Amino acid sequence: MAEKTNTEIKKEYVDAVVNKYSDMLFRICYCILCNKSDAEDALQDTFVKLITKAPDFNDDEHEKAWLIKVATNISKNMVMLRLRRNTVDFNDITEIGVKDEDSEVFEAIMNLPVKYKIVMVLFYVEGYKTEEISEIIQVSSEAVRKRLQKGRELLKIEFERCNYFDE
Amino acid sequence: MNKYVKEYIRIINSMGIDEVTKECIKENVLLKAELQKRQAKKQMAVASVAVVALAFAGTYFYKNKMK
Numbered sequence: 722m723a724e725k726t727n728t729e730i731k732k733e734y735v736d737a738v739v740n741k742y743s744d745m746l747f748r749i750c751y752c753i754l755c756n757k758s759d760a761e762d763a764l765q766d767t768f769v770k771l772i773t774k775a776p777d778f779n780d781d782e783h784e785k786a787w788l789i790k791v792a793t794n795i796s797k798n799m800v801m802l803r804l805r806r807n808t809v810d811f812n813d814i815t816e817i818g819v820k821d822e823d824s825e826v827f828e829a830i831m832n833l834p835v836k837y838k839i840v841m842v843l844f845y846v847e848g849y850k851t852e853e854i855s856e857i858i859q860v861s862s863e864a865v866r867k868r869l870q871k872g873r874e875l876l877k878i879e880f881e882r883c884n885y886f887d888e
Numbered sequence: 889m890n891k892y893v894k895e896y897i898r899i900i901n902s903m904g905i906d907e908v909t910k911e912c913i914k915e916n917v918l919l920k921a922e923l924q925k926r927q928a929k930k931q932m933a934v935a936s937v938a939v940v941a942l943a944f945a946g947t948y949f950y951k952n953k954m955k
Binding site: 728731732735736739740743744747748751752761764765768769772773816817818819820823826827830841842845846873876877880885886 | 890891892893895896897899900901902903904905906909910913914916917918920921924925
């Protein structure tokens, strides 16, 4: 059997990581950028960095944490370069898989400050512990816990403002 | 876990990218990585030439000054 070339090995690796992590990273990038195209660009740049830097990972968790850190930093840099305010495009909502009936509350959730959105996604959706989040986003565990608490309060306010559970 | 958080998780989990976009990303990642590698090589070559040119200019200047 012919041996695989370096390009083929790279291609297989890219296929595997994109299939495995793209949805998770897209959610994080979208929460920061609130824009589908920008989130896709950030996602692509994250994978490019993975290929060009080719860091050594101890295990899958290490690789996942590295990708989250890079995706977060790239998205934050994009926000800094972009002077306009983040607003969710209505056309984006259905394209990214969110149901029509959830669109109002989704927009409200996306309007929460970025620092709360990041910790909430990592804690509730990705299942990271506060200590792990503090390592990924480089803030203290105490700050992560405070942000989670404040995030929950803001979430409640937004859900109530949208009369989500009264319907 | 309160009802707000449960709904939040459900809504965020419904987000994702389609298969077509994933395929585009896979192709673009390899091309962009290759491009960046070539650009880095080119920059390295330019920097090496600049260093050699500076070394020659320095030697020439030093020799002329010594005369």
